Amino acid sequence: MSAAELTEYQRLVRTLSDRIVEAQIPIRVLDAVKWTDSLRQGFFAAKGKALPAVDRAYYENRPLGFDAAAKKQEFQAIERDITRYMGQFSPVGQIMRRMCKEYRMVVRMLEARGTADFGLISQDLYGSATDAFHAGDPTLADLGLMLSRYLDNIDRRSDLKDEPKTLNSNQAVELLQSRLDQVFGVGGNVIQVFESDGIVADAAAGADYIKIRRDALFNQRDIRALEVHEGLVHVGTTLNGQNQPICTFLAKGPPSSTITQEGLAILMEVIAFASYPTRLRRLTNRTRAIHMAEEGADFIEVYRFFRSQDYNEEEAYTQTSRVFRGSTPQGLPFTKDLSYLKGFIMVYNYIQLAVRKGRLEQIPLLFCGKTTLEDMRTLRQLVEEGMVIPPKYLPSQFADLNALSAWMCFSNFLNHLSLDRVEADYANIL
Template identity: 45%
Template structure:
């Protein structure tokens, strides 16, 4: 088979997957009505929400699960037959197709004990270990929760006023998307059908009509939803042959969400309370996986000083689609911490190994870390094209190299001893108030 014939087959098979997966909407199929929060809080968090298998059956799919499962199976066989069992790109495509078959099994099992099994197959478990390390995600989550709950947080706790309404947020984000992407390439619009404050899909950011935002919230949305989620989608759509890189099966979730959180950090858009919420999600998943029910997980966060609203939100995210008695839950929310840690370790390792040029491939499309070496080889061969939309610090790697180089070097420091040294100095300081104080005109400085 000639190279051109191979590429044409790869594109045809890839495009079939893009079309087959299009009607699958995992989050839509497991979302809860917004009014459930008020009912739950009115019952003082003591009564489980009235959600079971029958509730989820009310959601009507835009596809026939049985037919789609069979169609994916046929595509999987065609990939083997047409590309060969040993073809590396074909193997990535094959695994991605299998992921969508498991997604169908997940959606069939909503509200049952089997739901958690399929969720762990797709997203992993809070008891999983960090790649290349002995620590579990739960241990990492607890450590981060501790860091982002230290007394120092209160000294940084500047009140960011959420005074920007949905329409204003749409206008601001649309302007920023037009600046980062080609004008008109990305839409920002108001939605009445999302539970979260905002969400990205394809080339569109949806903003909840009922939500209000601070300027910092919009910075987070700009880089998290825009630069990463939409940016990698559009970069994937630029691919001439491997068109499946424009769609995200669950196998890429950790790298996507972790990169989005990393971009929040590198652009100084994040803040301790948000980082704490992300870390709390890992703990919530682990508690629920170990058998805590919805009320118990909710109470756990209340007792640790989290507001009723935020305690409900973090708990609801974990139990959607599963069983409220615990054990069978949606484990996607481990992806933020898992992906952040693994992306950082990947970048540091690429620098240490002398191949920093592979780092921009993280934005090539919807990828996993295991895919990147092969995709980089195909990039060098011209089969895959580099990312069009790339954050500035990934376009010119000098600053990123120095940042991660210092980070790697400082990891050799014994932080406990260093902290012991400086604590002797800090103990002499007088008690202080938070550094941000209100002026008479109501502003903060």
């Protein structure tokens, strides 16, 4: 759809949407909160007995790369114009105004690096480990402990050990590129996979690429998980958002969409049989570590927790620094890593309810860009109005609503069974 084909109203939405996309470009949260490698070297030089030297001054010496006050004013001006030109109750206007508010909060959080406010704003944006899903339900911390107990039972088996990591980064790039070409197009024309020296994680996704850490090792199961999580979900939803002719804001994700997108990625791993116990253990340990930090544990205590979970020294440091990045080694944690389990539960429940109520057409819309669960009803209306187009790239598990709805129908029924009663009844046969 060309600009000439848009109505006056559609051009207005596109203009305001483009302003949001443009305004958020310099905001790079993970770059702003990351710790330098010198901190790692210092920690191990002290044999893990001294806290990393991170305080307010540490972050002040690492500028954000933009004027925080001016950036907040810019988003405030966009928000005012959305109300001025679209009114208070326009559904698409409400989505864009919320995005502006979230981005202002993100800027405030980054301004507060190294202070107590950083962790408090992080909890507002991403949640806390003590948050319940619904009144009277278990918290994220409870979920982490429960899953850990299940995983402990699995760990006692000797036949479920991880496959050895025998694939180097070059082989991983080749295998992952081949898999993604089958979905997105041959030869890396849509998604490019390449090696990188500049990342901490084994892999990281961008708008149309996936970077593989040059010194990392992988197995076939890792490649499958990367294909599903980073490729089909993270890059796929970005490309679908970039394909939007009017609501271009769907190509970019504020924190509320991070929770939905990470939850969708974990759900995809599960239903594609790409996940495995060690990968799930990593998510539960991060949740438990964040809870520890929220309860007052410092960097060394959380580091020792990861060591007790059989992480080597380097990996334990990496995981602990994820918890405290942006904060201080004795401060409140950066809670973004709660998004995985929190988002999984929320997205799973949403799909269950959509199937129960017969609203299957809303499920694929999760992939039309960087969506947020609370916007799904509005997005369906926007699709009907021609303001949003359905996703171009959709994983087969979500393209086949017959199979997905059948699975969820059984799941809805099984949720009504008492697992404690089932366990008692099956005691003599299991």
